[in-house]
Amino acid sequence: MTTKWTLTIDCADPALVARFWCTALGYTESAPPQGWDTWEAWFTDLNVPEDEWNDGASISDPDGVLPSISFLKVPERRTVKNRLHLDLQVAGGRAQPQHLREQRIRSTGDKLQAAGATLVEEFGTDNVLDHLWMQDPEGNDFCVV
Incomplete structure (x- = not known):
């Protein structure tokens, strides 16, 4: 049995990096969870402070075939060459x-x-x-x- 997986990229500005990878891969911003029309509505309903809204982002293959990619805000910068690219x-x-x-x-x-x-x-x-x-x-x- 296979395991569902996604790729996560650590970064300082998830929205910026997600937009770049949408361009690079032809992906789109992932849809908000079922029951919400926008991510902003989801954040608001869950009382997520507005200064945390860019702590993560997710993009998806518009055809639903390839894995989604997540972007996670981290405080440290990349310091060595990526071992995975x-x-x-x-x-x-x-x-x-x-x-x-x-x-x-x-x-x-x-x-x-x-x-x-x-x-x-x-x-x-x-x-x-x-x-x-x-x-x-x-x-x-x-x-x-």
Whole structure:
């Protein structure tokens, strides 16, 4: 039997990082719990102080197929390289023509930089781009492949 799971990303500003990952993955903000029309209504009804409303965020695959991702506010900043990261597989695989793979990787990289990501390094050999190492707005590592 499998176990239902989600991925949680520690961060300083859950709303900011969640918006970035919605752009990166095509996800949407997770719906509020059943019985509430908005997250604000849920927070209010449960007497959550307004200064705690950005202590967490959650995004979901709009098709309901892929796992949801949660964002949790933590006081400490990331200090070392992530041991776990996401690979955004946009190129279509090595069977695709290299010019098409590179176009897809660069196009996605450009879109994500416009959304707040930072390009750390390009990887490849013999002038053939394989992937981009990037960081989200708070420095969490990911790759575009």
